[in-house]
Structures are given as C-alpha cells and as structure tokens.
Amino acid sequence: MGKLSRDFYDRDTVQTARALLGKYLVRRWHGLWLAGRITETEAYVGAVDKACHAYGGRRTPRTETLYAPPGTAYIYLIYGMYHCLNFVTEPAGTPSAVLLRGLEAAEGAEFLARNRFGKALAELTPYQKKNFLNGPGKVCRALDLTRAQNGLDLTGDELFLWDAGEAPPADIHVGKRIGIDYAEEAVDFPWRFYL
DNA sequence: TTCAGGATGTACT
DNA sequence: GTACATCCTGAAC
Numbered sequence: 001m002g003k004l005s006r007d008f009y010d011r012d013t014v015q016t017a018r019a020l021l022g023k024y025l026v027r028r029w030h031g032l033w034l035a036g037r038i039t040e041t042e043a044y045v046g047a048v049d050k051a052c053h054a055y056g057g058r059r060t061p062r063t064e065t066l067y068a069p070p071g072t073a074y075i076y077l078i079y080g081m082y083h084c085l086n087f088v089t090e091p092a093g094t095p096s097a098v099l100l101r102g103l104e105a106a107e108g109a110e111f112l113a114r115n116r117f118g119k120a121l122a123e124l125t126p127y128q129k130k131n132f133l134n135g136p137g138k139v140c141r142a143l144d145l146t147r148a149q150n151g152l153d154l155t156g157d158e159l160f161l162w163d164a165g166e167a168p169p170a171d172i173h174v175g176k177r178i179g180i181d182y183a184e185e186a187v188d189f190p191w192r193f194y195l
Numbered sequence: 196t197t198c199a200g201g202a203t204g205t206a207c208t
Numbered sequence: 209g210t211a212c213a214t215c216c217t218g219a220a221c
Contacts, residue, residue, distance in 0.1 A: 042213070044213075051213065052213090053213080060206070060207080061206085062205080062206065062207095076205090076213090077203095077204070077205065077206095078205095078212060078213065078214060079202080079203070079204085079211095079212060079214050079215080080202070080203030080204035080205070080212085080214095081202065081203050081204075081214080081215085082203095082214050082215070084213060084214085086213090099213060101213085131215090135214070135215070136213070136214075137214045137215060138214090138215075141215095177213075178213070178214095179212085179213050179214070180213060182211080182212085183213095
C-alpha cells in the first residue's frame with residue numbers, strides 16, 4: 001500500500017512490466033485526481049531490443065529521457081498526433097522502460113471521458129466505453145499527458161504509481177508486442193503483459 | 196464484426 | 209524523403 005518507490009523501477013524491466021499490472025497510475029490534474037488501474041504493459045530493453053528507441057546505446061534529444069534514473073516518465077509523440085507514456089527502469093544510463101498500453105478508469109472518470117471524447121461519461125456510446133483506455137495513445141489523451149510531462153519524476157506528487165494493496169492479479173496473459181514489425185528478431189519477444 | 200486508408204509532426208537518413 | 213511503440217472513420221460483410 002502506497003506510492004511505488006524508486007526501488008520498484010530499479011530492476012529488470014520485464015519483471016517490472018509484469019509487476020505493474022493491477023497497480024494504479026495517479027495524475028494530479030488541475031487540482032483534482034485522475035487515476036486508472038493498469039491492465040496492459042510492454043517492456044523495452046535498450047541493450048538487446050531493436051524495438052527500443054535507444055537500442056544499441058542510441059542517444060538523441062528524444063531518447064535522452066530513457067537514460068534518466070529509474071522512476072522517470074518518458075513521453076514521446078508518435079504518428080504525429082498521439083503520445084505514449086513509459087516508466088523508465090533499471091539504473092541511470094541503462095536505457096530501458098515499460099510502455100503503458102492500457103488502463104481501467106478508477107478516479108475522475110468524468111474528466112477522463114471529457115479529455116478523451118469531449119463529452120460526459122453518461123453520453124458515451126457502448127463502443128466508446130469498450131474502447132475507453134485500451135491503447136497507449138488513448139491513455140495519454142484521457143490523462144492530458146504530452147511531452148510537457150516528459151522527464152517527470154514518478155516519485156513526486158504530480159504523476160506517480162500507487163499500490164492499493166490488492167492481491168497480485170491471478171491471470172496474467174503474456175504475448176508479443178504490438179506495432180513493432182520492423183524490429184526483426186525482437187518482434188517475437190514475449191514482453192507484453194495484460195489482464 | 197473486420198479491414199483499408201488517412202491524419203499529422205518529429206526524428207532520423 | 210521515409211518511417212513511426214496509433215487511432216478513427218467508413219465501407220463491406
């Protein structure tokens with residue numbers, strides 16, 4: 001029970017990705033709380049993973065955040081219009097992170113719906129409810145996360161992860177990662193975890 | 196229900 | 209100029 005400390009992120013990335021399922025992402029937003037339960041993650045390990053932006057020690061302005069200390073938010077723009085939120089793992093200088101792919105609304109659902117669809121929760125169609133937060137771009141849209149939050153310290157008070165003290169999820173699914181067809185042998189790494 | 200195509204900007208070649 | 213850790217829409221089934 002409590003905010004996840006830096007130690008939580010300072011270890012093997014694949015283990016961290018798995019351990020994040022069932023934890024809560026919490027965001028302080030305009031004086032109120034937005035939160036969701038994590039349902040889907042993927043691991044990206046720079047040292048061995050061609051799908052990772054920092055594969056082979058690649059260092060550019062964009063990837064610089066991946067080299068930050070564990071427990072840092074890495075947020076980047078993808079396809080010109082969506083953002084993806086990652087949690088930096090492993091010691092500083094080891095470019096690895098966990099991509100957040102899915103949430104279940106927990107706190108501030110009314111505001112999440114407004115950010116995501118521009119209308120009230122009660123007005124969402126069944127299709128919109130079903131596809132509320134089941135993708136990385138959707139999560140960032142609902143939580144109003146952009147590159148302005150890139151580099152945020154996840155042990156701070158603005159954006160952090162919370163262990164609600166729930167029993168570990170019983171039924172964790174494992175699979176290949178999504179949208180990385182270019183990554184050669186890394187395409188098949190079983191580094192996607194979901195409930 | 197699945198599927199093709201387009202939107203859109205930044206990073207990198 | 210090309211590719212990209214995506215999502216939405218509209219058409220076909």
